[in-house]
Amino acid sequence: MIHSVLIFNNDGLPRLLKFYTPVDIPTQQLLLKQIHKLVIGRPSNQCSFLTPPPLLEDEKYSDLKIIYRHYATLFFVFVVDEQESELGILDLIQVFVEVLDKCFENVCELDLVFGWQVLETCLEEIIQGGMVTDTTIVKIVNAVDEANKQVKASSSSGMINLGGNNNQGQNRGVFSTTSLWNAMDSRLSGWGR
Structure with missing residues (x-):
């Protein structure tokens, strides 16, 4: 199961925090800081799989893994349990970024800041309730485009x-x-x- 999806920049500023298991806000903030601290200092030639930060070293979190990819100024981080494949999650991150790139036409950090609704919609088309629902880029982009058309039509018609x-x-x-x-x-x- 996917427990959370985090997107943050090189400075640790969150661009998306999505948790599929209940986590209180102070713990979310602490988790973000600890994961940022872990990934920011890693050389690019090291693997993208990490053991949990100190916050998650509690026995009930012992089966969690952190999988991330770094694109330009953004880190895409997935916190998953041991049932998920590391390579499968890396591929899922790539699908997510490709979908964002098609929806925003060459996505950048500012697109995620000002187009957060599209960002959320893209993620919801791929993952629901911590489970992957679709990885077909064309289908996901079409669904997001259709949702955007409906929003524009409803807002323009009053x-x-x-x-x-x-x-x-x-x-x-x-x-x-x-x-x-x-x-x-x-x-x-x-x-x-």
Whole structure:
């Protein structure tokens, strides 16, 4: 199982912290600092598999491994248990980065900062609940593009969908923000006169 996915830059600033097992925020921050300290000093000719940092040396975490790849100014780190293959996770990191590169058209750190919704969507298309759901780059990119189209269409039409998909063709759970504001404006226009 994948327990967490961390993306941080050379300075240790987090760009993504996703935990699939419950971890309180102070522990997340400490874990980020310790993992950053472990990977930042490693020469590039050493392997990308690490034993857990001191925080995770507790017996209940003894089966965890840290697998990472360094791209430009970013570290992509996966904390996994012993059931996951190290080489499989390295390949998964490569798939994740290739998906990001296609979605952002030559991804850089600023894309992840300002396009965090796309970053989250890409990760959710690949991993859900700590399990890998898909690794087909074309399918993942198409799903992310479709999600982006739906977000743009809903925001440009002034519609907010609260009810999810509805197969009966009804507009249950959907309302227009424009008509809502017009209704409120007409009610308030005579108020106080």
